[in-house]
Amino acid sequence: MGICSSFDPRLLAATASFRTSKSGLLQTVSAVLLGVLLACSPRSSSAQTTPADPPDKQTASLGDSLQRTGGKQLHILYVHGIASDGPGDHDSWRLRRGICKFLKDCTTPAGELDGKTEYADQDEFALNAPPPPLQYLGRPAWKIDPSGTSSQEWNAAAPFVVHWKLKRSSNPTIYVDEINWWPLIFSLKCRQIVESDAWLVGPSADRIKSCSALKPDTGVPGRFISYDWIPNRDVPNLLSLPSRGALVNRKLKNGLLNWGVSDALLVLGPLRTYLLDGIRQLILKSVAVSPDGSRGGLATPGANQEYVIVSHSLGSYLIFSALDINPSAPKTLTVQRSGDAFEQILGHTSLVYFFANQLRLLALAGLDGASEKSLVTHLEAWGRFRCDYLKSLPGSTQTCARPQIIALNDPSDLLTWTVPELATVEVHNMVVKNARHWLWLIESPTKAHNNYALNKSAIGQMLKLINPDQVALGTH
Secondary structure, three states, X not given: OOHHHHOOHHHHXXXXXXXXXXOOHHHHXXXXXXXXXXXXXXXXXXXXXXXXXXXXXXOOOHHHHHHOOXXXXXXXXXXXOOOOOOOOOOOOHHHHHHHHHHHOOEOOOOOEEOOOOEEOOOHHHOOOOOOOOXXXXXXXXXXXXXXXXXXXXXXXXXXXXXXXXXXXXXXXXXXEEEEEOOHHHHHHHHHHHHHXXXXXXXXXXXXXXXXXXXXXXXXXXXXXXXXXXXXXXXXXXXXXXXXXXXXXXHHHHHHHHHHHHHHHHHHHOOOHHHHHHHHHHHHHHHHOEOOOOOEOOOOOOOOOEEEEEEEEOHHHHHHHHOOOOOOOOOOOHHXXXXXXXXXXXXXXXXXXXXXXXXXXXXXXXHOOOOHHHOHHHHHHHHXXXXXXXXXXXXXXXXXXXXXXXXXXXXXXXXXXXXXXXXOOOEEEEEEOEOOOEEOOOEEOHHHHHHOOOOOHHHHHHHHOOOOOOOOOOOOO
16 A cells, blocks of 8 residues: 555644654654645545635625526636646536535536537647747757648647536526646646656656547547657656655655646746637637527627636636737737637626636736736726626616626635735635645645635535625635
C-alpha cells in the first residue's frame, strides 16, 4: 500500500499538536502536513462543509433566475480553471450534479449531452490551418506536418465546448455550456514541463497518462478528444525513471507548479491572444440555440435568453479578458462578430459566480499595461453593457440595477483572493468552507480549491431564493 493510501491526516495532526516543545518544530510539521495533504488528496473526493455565511444584503441568486424565467431560456456559461486534467475531465460535472441534487427535479442526475462537441474552427483555428509561429526555447510549440502547410498537432490544440441540458420534470430546461480551453496549453505543458521534469525529480504517472492518450473525435473528423503530446512509445521509459526528489517536494512540484502554475504563466504570455479568440468563438456557438431549444439557431443572444456565468479559478480571469481584442490583431469578420456578440451576451447577464479567483494576483503582471488590458476595465464595461440593455427594454424607467459578482472564497484556498470593489458592478465576497479542518491546523489544499461545486452549502447559496431577512456579512 502506498504512502498516500495509508496516510491518516488525523494521526499526523495529532502528532503535530503533541510535539511542540522545541522551537519551530510545529511549523516544520505543519509544512510537511500541508505538502502531504496536497500530494495525497484526490481531486474529486466529497467535500466536508460548513454552512456559508449569509450575504450582507438582499442579492439576486441563480435560484431567483430559475424562479423568474417567465419562458426565458436560462444558460449557464461555465469556464474551467487552472490545472484541468484534460481528457475526460468534464469540470462542470460537479456543478451540474450539485444543481440537480439541490433542485430534485432533474430527469438525469447531472444532465445530458445536448448535441455534439463543437470546436473553435474559424480563422487561425480552421481545420488544417498552419500553427502560429510561437516558440519555446527556440523550438516550435506545435510541429508542422511534412507537407509544410498544416499541422495535425494544431488541429488537436483547438479549444472546444460541450453542451449540456438539465431537463426538469415540471420546470424549464437549464442549458450549461462547458468551455474547455485546456487543449491549447497541453503541448507546451506536457512536453516542456512534465516530460522534462520526469528526468529531474521523477515521473508523475497521472500527468504522463493525460499527456499520452491519443483519441480522435469520430464525430468531428480531423479533431481529437485527446492527443499524444508525449508519444506512447516513450511512456514506459519515462515511468521507469527513478524518483530523485523527496516525496512531498516531488508531489508539490509535479502537481502545483508543473501542472497548475504553468497554466497561469501561459495565459499571461503571447498564447493569451489565441486563448481569448478561441473562447469568443465557443461563446458564439453556445448562444446558437433556437427558441424551441434546438441547437443551430442564430449566433447572437435572443430576447428569450438569460445568462449566468460560473467560472472556476483561472477561468474567472479568462472569461472577462475575452473582451480584450488586441488592437494589432487582424480584424476578421469572426473577430468582429464574436466581439459584438459577447457584448450582447453580457447585456443579458445579470449575475456571475466566481469559484475562487486570481484577479488580484494576475493583475500584478499588468501594472504598466494599457487600460484595455485591465480586467477591472472589462468588468466595469460589463456593468455598462448590462445597463444599456436594461434601458433598451420596453417600459424601462431608464434606471438599472448593477449586475453582480458573487465570489465564493474558502479562506484556506491557496489560490483565491477577494474581488475588489467596482463602480458599475456590485461585488459580494462570500466565505465558504470546502473541506474539514484538521485540529484547525490544516485544510486539504486540493479540496479547498476544487470542492466549491461539491460543497452543498455553496450550491445552496447559489440556488436559494434571497430574502431581506438574512443576516449581514461584510463585503470587501
